[in-house]
Amino acid sequence: MSKDTSFMLKGIVILMMVFLHLFNRVDVVITQTTPLLYIGSIPFVNILTRACPPVPFFLILSGYGLDYMYAQGRVSFKNQLHRLLKLYITYWLVLFIFVSIGSILRPNVYPGDLYKVIGNITSYNSSYNAVSWFLFPYMLLSLTSIIIFRILDKVNKYFAIILFCFIYLISAYIYSRYIAVKQSYDSVFAHVVVYFELMFSFVIGALLHRQNIKGKLFIRSLKDKNILLIVCLLVLVSLKCFIRTMAFDPFYSFVFIFLFIHLNVKGVFRSFLYFMGKYSMVIWLTHSFFCIHLFPKFIYSFKLPLLIYAALLLVSISVSVPIMKLSQSVAKKLRL
Secondary structure (H helix, E strand, O other): OOHHHHHHHHHHHHHHHHHHHHHOOHHHHHHHOOOOOEEOOEEHHHHHHHHOOHHHHHHHHHHHHHHHHHHOOOOOHHHHHHHHHHHHHHHHHHHHHHHHHHHHHOOOOOOOOHHHHHHHHOOOOOOOOHHHHHHHHHHHHHHOHHHHHHHHHHOOHHHHHHHHHHHHHHHHHHHHHHHOOOOOOOOHHHHHHHHHHHHHHHHHHHHHHHHHHOOOOOOHHHOOOHHHHHHHHHHHHHHHOOOOOHHHHHHHHHHHHHHHOOOOOOHHHHHHHHHHHHOHHHHHHHHHHHHHHOOHHHHHOOOOHHHHHHHHHHHHHHHHHHHHHHHHHHHHHOOO
16 A cells, blocks of 8 residues: 555545534434435435444554554654654644634633643543544554554464454443443543554554555456446445444445555545545544534534535635644654
8 A cells, every 4th residue: 555545545534534523413414404315314414424434444544554664663662652742743733722712612611620621631531622532542552553563473364353353342342331321431441442442443454564565455356447446435335324333344444445445546536635635634633623612503504415514624624734734843843
C-alpha cells in the first residue's frame, strides 16, 4: 500500500465519519432534516451510516503504517512520544479555540471544573468533544505498539488473528454489557477494555503490512478491473447496511481496504481524497463542534441531507487547514 493510497483511504474514512456523526440518530434525522428517501419508516441516510465505521478503518491504517516503521527499526517508546506530542499539539489547539468559543456560547458546559479541564487536556475524558474519545486508547496503542509487534513476530499469523479476535469479542461484550449500560465511559476499567477491543483492528493492519512485504497483499487478477472492484465495494457497503451489530466492523473495514487498494484511482477524485486524507486528523477533531456541540442549528438549517453534509465538510475544512498549519509551525519550533 503506497503512501498516496493510505491518504486516500483516510480521506474516505473521514468522509464516513462526518456522515456518521450527522445522520446516525434517527430522531435527529427525522426532526432536523428533510430526507428525500426512506426505506420503510427509516431515512436512507440513517441506514447508510451502518456502513460508515471510521474507527476500525483508522486503526487498520495505523497498524499498517506503524508496522512499516517497525520493520525499518523506527518504532521506539521515545519516537512514539514525539509522534503523539505532535498529535496532542493539534488536539490542544483545537480545544483552546473551541472551548474558548464554547465558554461564551455554553458557559454551563465549557470549561467546567478543574477535574473536567485536566481530564480533557489529557484526553482521559472527552466531555468537551465526544468524538475525541478515540485519542486516549489510540495513545495507549501507539505507546505499546512495539510490544504488540514483537508478539506478532513470535506467533503464527493465523494464531494471532484468532487470539486477538477472541480478545476483541470478549472486550466488546464486556463494554456493551457493563460499561455502556452504566455509561461509565471515563473509568480506568472502561479505558482498559476499549484498549483491548481496538487492538484487533490494529493487528489486522500490521498483518496486512507483513503480507505486503511478502508480496502476498495484491491479487494480480484484480489489476485494472475497476468496474468489478467498484461493484464489489457497492455490494459490500449494501450488505453492511443490513448489519446493525458493530461486531463485524473490523472484518468489513478489512475487506473494504483490501478491495480499494486494487483500484486505479485517478484525476480529481484522487486529488480530493488525498486532500481529505491530509487534513483528516484535524477534521476529526473539529467537525463535531459544529454539528453536535456548538453550532448544530446552523448546520442542520440546510435541511436537505446532502446540503447539510456539504456545509459541514466545507466549514470543517475551512478551519482545519489553518489549524494544521499552525500546529505544524508549533511542532517545528519545538523541533518535533
